[in-house]
Amino acid sequence: MSVPTPGAPAAHRTGRSTAVRGRRGGQAGSREHILDTARKLFAEHGFEGTSMRQVARAAGVDPAMVHHFFKGKDELFAHSVELPADPEQVLAGVADADPDRRAELIVRTVLRLWESPAQAALLAFLRGSIGSKAKTALLREMVERRVISRIMASVPGPPEEVALRGNLVATQVVGLMMVRYVVRLEPLASAAPDEVVQLVAHTVQRYLTGPLT
Amino acid sequence: MSVPTPGAPAAHRTGRSTAVRGRRGGQAGSREHILDTARKLFAEHGFEGTSMRQVARAAGVDPAMVHHFFKGKDELFAHSVELPADPEQVLAGVADADPDRRAELIVRTVLRLWESPAQAALLAFLRGSIGSKAKTALLREMVERRVISRIMASVPGPPEEVALRGNLVATQVVGLMMVRYVVRLEPLASAAPDEVVQLVAHTVQRYLTGPLT
DNA sequence: GCTTTAATTCATCAGCTGATGAATTAAGCG
């Protein structure tokens, strides 16, 4: 927060200078470059397998720069994976869709996200989150409260059953992400998104609103 | 290999002593204790997140002991996760089962394995394998050649289609493992194995032999 | 040109990492 964007200074009604005075921040594209590099490395080697010095070296930057922009490794990691982690925005249309036709939209949304430039960040987030028990707990919290709740919005049925259905949807979607983007099994990893949607949406729809047994 | 089990020495036909002479190996239950401890830590914190010294400390043992029994960290990790990784044995009956009824057996086998004492080792293996790109490649090789090939044995259809079906089965099974045992979403994580089989076997069977679209 | 602010660099810290080799102790056996 409070990253001053270059542009019109604040007060110029009176002659008094309330404007920012010194050098402007976020200029010589280092911060973003460091973040991009960190994303790639976290995606490849996970959280523990990546060091700040590796990031600095790969970014062609002094190690102290990384600490200058981000207090520590945790904050660097957090900023590396925060962009794609706005489920509210990504799942905007899902909660409004008719539950009986929601599956295709869900799968399509997941695929679009993973095919986007956010892939490295998502991989980093996944590798980091699965790497340890503590981080997995945070992932669980996030998935439960911010993803599944939205996906299951206005799905009819007793709460316990809806929760179970949400879990089942998760098994298929998580499995798809793992096989296609993490483990990269062929031919699924190279299949066209439309084909993938056709293959798994049916299952997701059954878990959402179909018969459970 | 060549870990001398206490028991009858070799040659005793002649009076010549070809028998083992000195102290017997594998005694003061340290090796196994170290392995158990390593399994737990690898399962909790992943490969990179676990150090030999941590293992030694948790096992109440000098760090050099760990190096004495296992040449290095890689070998320690390999031995920590080797027990459950014998797909040939675990999947013994699957390849022989009728493809049209194979799904339930597959899911049941997976659940039995994960509910067994091997769980810690499996978690360690999974966390380690997903932790980095290089280790994920080994996982892919192993899954393709030793698991999926067996699961898809004698499933009819063109090779490309069978391969795709194998991938789809993997999405559901991997997703189930991730949600139930790694992320532990409720209520699925606490559901009875039989119930889980009923819930997902249908999907697996469709991917195995049912219509694909 | 002076000041303010931020970007950038340098030197340095204590702590942990994986690893090695020598020394010590304990068990089994003749």
Add this chain to the structure above:
DNA sequence: CGCTTAATTCATCAGCTGATGAATTAAAGC
């Protein structure tokens, strides 16, 4: 008892880790 073998400990290595604080340089506005 001595011999052999393995378990166990100790001291030590170079290298990397995350982190800090001071010094330097560059931009932006007065």
